[in-house]
Amino acid sequence: MRTALTIAGSDSGGGAGIQADIKTMITNGVFATCAITALTAQNTLGVTGIMDVDDEFLGKELDAVFTDIYPDAVKIGMVSSSALIKKIAEKLTFYKAKNIVVDPVMVATSGSKLISDDAIETLKNNLFSLATVLTPNIPEAEVISEMKITNEDEMIEASKIISEKYNCAVLLKGGHKVNDANDLLYRNGSYKWFYGKRIDNPNTHGTGCTLSSAIASNLAKGYDLDTSVSRSKEYISGALGAMLDLGKGSGPMNHGFDISSDYVLEKEN
Template identity: 45%
Template sequence: MTTYPCILTIAGSDCSGGAGIQADIKAISALGAYAASAITAITVQNTCGVTGIHPVPPEYVKGQIEAVMTDIRPMAVKIGMINDAEIVHVIADALRKFSPRFVVLDPVMVSTSGCKLIEDAAINALTTELMPLATLITPNLSEAEVLTGGKIEGVEGMKIAARKLLDYGSSAVLVKGGHLEEGEMCDVLQINNESAPHLYTMKKVESRNTHGTGCTLSSAVATYLALGEPMTEAVRKAKEYVYRGILSGSNVHIGEGHGPLNHFHAPVAMHIFNENE
């Protein structure tokens, strides 16, 4: 018997198609894996911003996760926007119950357009309930500043922040430097029990089409982990995928604000595993 490697994304729905569940499904599919989803919230948004957020009732979030877990049994779970603390509790309970091999948590707090996407109570629940269960957390600079309670200056500051964020209990932390003011992007990966961080540096692509890049990166990392890549290589390949997506989509006009990257910039080839692997 053979099967596709499956990744479950738990996140909010973006009706404009550039971020959230929609971006996750595109990225997972583009990398040749099978995407399942559990929607945590319905958002009203487009490339110009978010104008409404309606959380899905926690019992329905629980039902979606359990329906996928008991039947398809995903190897990896990617968690994105969670607006409500009660939904955090439901997800944490499900992770403890089903114990997926990999959990990638993207602590989404603010949209590309600057809209706050999470309640304060949910931030506390994220740090105490979900982060200790995560294989990797992927905050950007502003999210890392919220979580560490201090200003982060340059790459050296990112290294310090990454080590601090390990205290929340995850196995690894990737602090994303896409908002650094320099001409290069540098992400810092700190793995628990390793003294030195791993640095990933790429030239910054000048583009307004960056909607959904964080969602896409975390989904790509989860996919590569499910495909058998070690953490350092999963992050490297995911960053390369996002970079190529931004580069190839930089001149495409979708909407009047921050458009999406091009998720399908490379040919898609589905991976097939032996179920005993």
Template identity: 50%
Template sequence: MKKVLTIAGSDSCGGAGIQADLKAMSAQGVYGMSVITAITAQNTKGVFAVQEIDLDIIKKQIEVLYEDIDIDAVKIGMLSSSDIIKVVYETLKDVNAKNIVIDPVMVSKSGYYLLKEEAIEALKEFLKIGTLVTPNIPEAEILANMKIENEEDMILAAKKIKTLGAKNVLMKGGHREDNCTDILLTDKDEVIKFLGERFETKNTHGTGCTLSSTIASYIGKGYSVEESVRLGKEYITQAIKNSFSIGEGVGPVGHFIDLYKKAGVDFE
């Protein structure tokens, strides 16, 4: 079994962050492990508080895992401060981490800033360690310092982000109103489009975490970046299609929909 690590924040609601990552990894048949960078207090209605983990503990979590286990891929999620970004960057370099997928988490769906403004430049520097970076449109607008309104803008933004050092850039189109096509700019500067299907649901909590973790899982299993993105897109599409409500706000996607059905769960 392949081993995949997530380095991210904890979501007490279970729909995003570390919890979504581990669910997505398990659904792809890999063994998921976690390094927690922050603890959030949140529910389906929003994020209400964040407590960052001590830097020494973050560093030690990474070190002891790599001392013992051959890790096949890494997914990076919430790194809320420049200090956390720096320690994760330096430690991953020290342990010769491979196959790093970076989801540049900045703002929660409820509008809570998960990345401090002073850390944006540090995050840009961090991207050079990435095999793949997976920004949504609001994140890409910050990283590329431009407005994105159409596919041409998405491609231009991807090219700008690629100059920061990431080998491949996946521009996620879910925030667009006209369509939800994702665009991959490869390490060979090829532009590959992945057509999307939009569903009428409010329950999309953790979609970015789930997609990036799925892609990291497939890269860890030996698939190419392009094929990993394709399979990740297929999985997240079905997970959104089978999302469900658990509270008054934005519910989670269906990470284990086949198992839920097998167990006789009725979401009606």
């Protein structure tokens, strides 16, 4: 079985972060390991507390995973401090990690800030150049490219700036603002659109975490980047389309929408 590692924060509400990543990896057919960067006290309404692990401890988590169940792909999500980002960069380089998907998480759907300002600079300087693919949404891409994005042409321009500066592929997600559910993959000077049908579901907590983990899972299984993105778009459409409605705010998706239900049904009957 292929393996994937998520390096991210825990979401007590279960919809985003490590919890979304592990559910996504299981349902995309890979074995999931994790290195937790922070605990968040969080639900569908917001984040009420964040407790970072210290960088030495994160280093131990990464050593434990890499020296035993070596990951075929790595997904990086919420990392709120410079010290943690530097530790991740050091370990990924030391262990020659491959297929690295970096989701530059900055602000939760609920509006809570998940990264400090100085850490954004460290993310850019220390981590982005290790990425196989970066997966910013529009607000994140605006911060990284230092330009405003209001239409498709500007999505292309911003992705080009980011891709050339950090020498990696960029999947710029239109989901939030400009371009419906259509995402742009920019790599080596050329681009390709991945079209998705917008699903009218207000429960989008964890969509970014889920998409990046699905891409990591598919890369771990040996698919190329284009195929991994298109398979992941299908997966997220299925999870959103299952129309789960939990919690009082923007709720989680049903990551298990496609699990063969025989076992579950047997247990229920």
